[in-house]
Structure formats: structure tokens, C-alpha cells
Amino acid sequence: MDEALLDRFAAGVDLPLDPEHRPGVAEALERLLALAAVVAAAAVPDEVEPAPVFEP
Amino acid sequence: MKLVTTHATEIAAAVRAGQARAHALVTAALEAISARDPALNCFTAVLADRALAEAAQVDAAVAAGRDPGPLAGVPFAVKNLFDVAGLSTLAGSRINREHPPARRDAAAVRRLGNAGAILLGALNMDEYACGFTTENSHYGPTRNPHDPSRVAGGSSGGSAAAVAAGLVPLALGSDTNGSIRVPAALCGVFGLKPTYGRISRAGTVLFSPSLDHVGPLARSVADLALAFDVLHGPDPADPVARPRPPEPCLPRLTEGMDGLRIAVADGHFRRGGDPEALEAVGRAATALGVRRGIEVPQVEVAEAAATIITLAEAGNVHLRNLRARARDFDPLTRDRLLAGALLPASAYLQAQRFRGWYRARLRAVFDEVDVLLTPTTPCVAPLVGTARMVVGGTEVAIRGHIGTYTRAFSFVGLPCVTVPVRDLAALPLGVQLVAAPYREADLLRVAAALEAQGFTAEPVLA
Numbered sequence: 001m002d003e004a005l006l007d008r009f010a011a012g013v014d015l016p017l018d019p020e021h022r023p024g025v026a027e028a029l030e031r032l033l034a035l036a037a038v039v040a041a042a043a044v045p046d047e048v049e050p051a052p053v054f055e056p
Numbered sequence: 057m058k059l060v061t062t063h064a065t066e067i068a069a070a071v072r073a074g075q076a077r078a079h080a081l082v083t084a085a086l087e088a089i090s091a092r093d094p095a096l097n098c099f100t101a102v103l104a105d106r107a108l109a110e111a112a113q114v115d116a117a118v119a120a121g122r123d124p125g126p127l128a129g130v131p132f133a134v135k136n137l138f139d140v141a142g143l144s145t146l147a148g149s150r151i152n153r154e155h156p157p158a159r160r161d162a163a164a165v166r167r168l169g170n171a172g173a174i175l176l177g178a179l180n181m182d183e184y185a186c187g188f189t190t191e192n193s194h195y196g197p198t199r200n201p202h203d204p205s206r207v208a209g210g211s212s213g214g215s216a217a218a219v220a221a222g223l224v225p226l227a228l229g230s231d232t233n234g235s236i237r238v239p240a241a242l243c244g245v246f247g248l249k250p251t252y253g254r255i256s257r258a259g260t261v262l263f264s265p266s267l268d269h270v271g272p273l274a275r276s277v278a279d280l281a282l283a284f285d286v287l288h289g290p291d292p293a294d295p296v297a298r299p300r301p302p303e304p305c306l307p308r309l310t311e312g313m314d315g316l317r318i319a320v321a322d323g324h325f326r327r328g329g330d331p332e333a334l335e336a337v338g339r340a341a342t343a344l345g346v347r348r349g350i351e352v353p354q355v356e357v358a359e360a361a362a363t364i365i366t367l368a369e370a371g372n373v374h375l376r377n378l379r380a381r382a383r384d385f386d387p388l389t390r391d392r393l394l395a396g397a398l399l400p401a402s403a404y405l406q407a408q409r410f411r412g413w414y415r416a417r418l419r420a421v422f423d424e425v426d427v428l429l430t431p432t433t434p435c436v437a438p439l440v441g442t443a444r445m446v447v448g449g450t451e452v453a454i455r456g457h458i459g460t461y462t463r464a465f466s467f468v469g470l471p472c473v474t475v476p477v478r479d480l481a482a483l484p485l486g487v488q489l490v491a492a493p494y495r496e497a498d499l500l501r502v503a504a505a506l507e508a509q510g511f512t513a514e515p516v517l518a
Contacts, residue, residue, distance in 0.1 A: 031395075044410050
């Protein structure tokens, strides 16, 4: 992940990143965005609601 | 009565009958902790004065002819994310050491205490429950009693190791993606992750509120069932606790497996593990006479969505401290929490939508079967300090891969039990049993059948 993109993500939530932490955060965020792409590719019908409070 | 090999149900029966005194049991347990815990590092706090005072109360109740409760005199300990009156609730962190002491015990701790069990202390964990190994940079790693050069698993590693070592017969842990099941399997004990919302989490430090469960670890199925019976039920203090009335499981263990449809999970659950982990499931299936297999759909997507929800929520829970003092977090958890805080809302919401959809997919599986068998972990306990492992010729991060058989089921709140397997390898492994929501009794009936066939691991005596 390039530095400018990481900065945009961090600015979006007002979360300053320590220079020492940036490489690890960039790697972890890249991995999470790859997982998000896996979820986005799954065919979930439009009418399915999110389940933040969940009753099994 | 030898505490190290005695089960909670046996201790309670002896204390209730006046054949053993809680004070003597607690004294023996405190001595065992003092002698053996320094090498294992399970406990972050030992509550000798409180435990001895509570033991005296139990003994007085028995002497006076009052009912001392179904867990009378049973020593137990809890992962240090449960509130314990008088202690700061660490949740494995350095930051929370600055918190004032808790004013009262967590709901689950109170339930065990009201049943006569005696709290001995608080147990080590991965910082904020974010990990599968209990390699905690602030408090040191908890070591596996079966081989102290290896991890105990996590994040409830102190809970699993304390039970496996015979320091306590019963412990509480929490499980978001596998944090009860993984350490229980790696330490060779039983663990129960209940249906989501079935045991109150009130008074615990949450990791990912949408996915967090609490539950017991023990060395016998009857102990697990008795603890679950005491622990579960409605609690208005936990916003996700279900209003469903309790359904006791202990009386049902004698029913056997008649009428239960059991199948081995195919596909994902037959890949990505070491041969002995996969073979453990085959052995359990043979022991139970199970020949059927069934496919669980889209496990990899469920795992991805569970990881996104977990870290997005955890990043939000800790956002204030991540902004102000990121350096005070454990380096082993910090970068993932920071990354989770940066995730876009659309990624999180899509994961929650997939969760709603996946619930329906797994309900369809459980229209066909009552109990699924899977491995609990893909490997035995790794050596302390190991970051990566090789699976099928590909190198993967242990931290993530070790939960590959547990995440998809907690993702949709299904109850799971891990049963310890012995004799296959020098080190313990677990077989995971999974059922439809609220069917904990089915799981415990199958676990009891396996236990009766000698599947259980023994506590480590020295």
C-alpha cells in the first residue's frame, strides 16, 4: 500500500500513525481490504439486511 | 481427594455430602498454584484471602444443613477480561492496569459463585483477546502444560492451561473466533462456546461485541454441562442476551446419541490441516459409527467476513487509545487494531450483510444434520515464538490459520464443543462438535459418547 493511500485512510478517521507502526499497519490493512474484496464478491441478495445485533 | 485429577462434579458431590471440606480443597489448590504456576504463567492474580473466606462460608453452610449449591467448593479461575471485585480488569493489556478496581464480579462469575464455586484468581490471555496463542508481551507467554516450550493457544490460554495442569477443574474463557476452542484443544481439555447470547457477558471487556461469547473449560463432559447449566439464561444487563429460559443439559447426558444425525464436515474441513488433526476427526467418526459427510458452504467467505467484523469493531472499541497512546498496546495486536480502525464502513456493513445471509445457509445444513464433526485446530500447539507454519507446501501465518476451523461457526453464533483427543500424537488435539442454535445438549450428549470411549486427555501432573 503506498504511503499516500495509507495517509488518506488514517485522515478519514483522524488516526495519526506513528512512523514505526506504519509498515505493520499497511500490511494488516492490505490484508483486510483483500478479505473485504472476497466478501464483496459473494452474491448476497440486495434485500438481505446487516446483522449487527444478531439472533441466531 | 486429589484436586489435580478430580472433576468439579466429584468435588461438589463430596463437599455437599460432608466428605470433603472446601477449605482444605482451596488450600490444596493454592499450594498447587504456588508450586507449579511460575513455570506455566497461567495466573495474573491469585485471590487467596477471598478464596479461603468463601470456602469457610461453603463449609459453614454444609455444617448448618443449608444447600451449598451445585458447585459447592469447586475452585475456578477466570480469564482476566472478567470483572473481579477489587481487581482492575486487565484484558491482557498494560493500559487497563490504570483502570480503577472493579466494584463487583462479572455476571458469569457471580453465577458460579452463587452456585458455591470458589474463585481462585484471574488468568492470562492475548491482549484484548486479539490472538490465538497467549503470547502476551506485557505479562509473558502462558506455556502449554503438555510441553512448556509450546504455546497454550489463545486467547483464553491461561484458562486452558490452568485446567489442563490440574490447577483448577473449571475456568471461564471467552470466544470471538475460536478463543475458547483453540486453547482447549491445544491443551487437551473440553471447551464450550455456547449459542450467541446464551451466557451473559455483562461485566466483561468486549473484543468484538457482535461476535463475543463467554463459556466454560473443564476436564469432563459432566463438568462442562454442570457449568453451562449454572451459567446460561437471560440477563437484562447484557444487551445481546436472549430471553430464552434455561434448558439444563446435565440430566440429558445419559440419553446417548439415539435420534441424533451426525456428519463429518467435508470440503474446507478436510483441507489445510496436518494429517493428525484431520485423522482425529476420522477417529471420532469411527468411534461414533458416523459415515456421512456434508459440505459446509462458503467457509472462506465467512472467515473473511468474521475477520473484518472483528477488527473493525475492535478498532472502534479502542479508537481513543489508538489515537492517544498506540505505543502502549502489545506490538502483537496493535497493528491489526489500527488497521481495523481504518476499515471503510462499506466493508464492515457488507460483512454484516453476509452474516445475515450465511446464517440462512447454515440453517439449511442443520436441517439435514444435528451435529457436525470438524477438527478444532489444523495443528498441535506451536512452539513459543513461532509466527508461520507450512500447510500443504504453502507458508501461512499461524496467528490467522489456527482459527480456520472455528471462525465460521462463531460467525453465526452456533454452539460448539471441543473434545480433547489423546494418543494420536504426543501433544493434544481437539475434535469440534457444532450444532444448531440452542442445541448445546445435543453437543454434550455426543461429547459424552466420545468421552465414554476414552477420548479424553488427562491433566498434566508435573
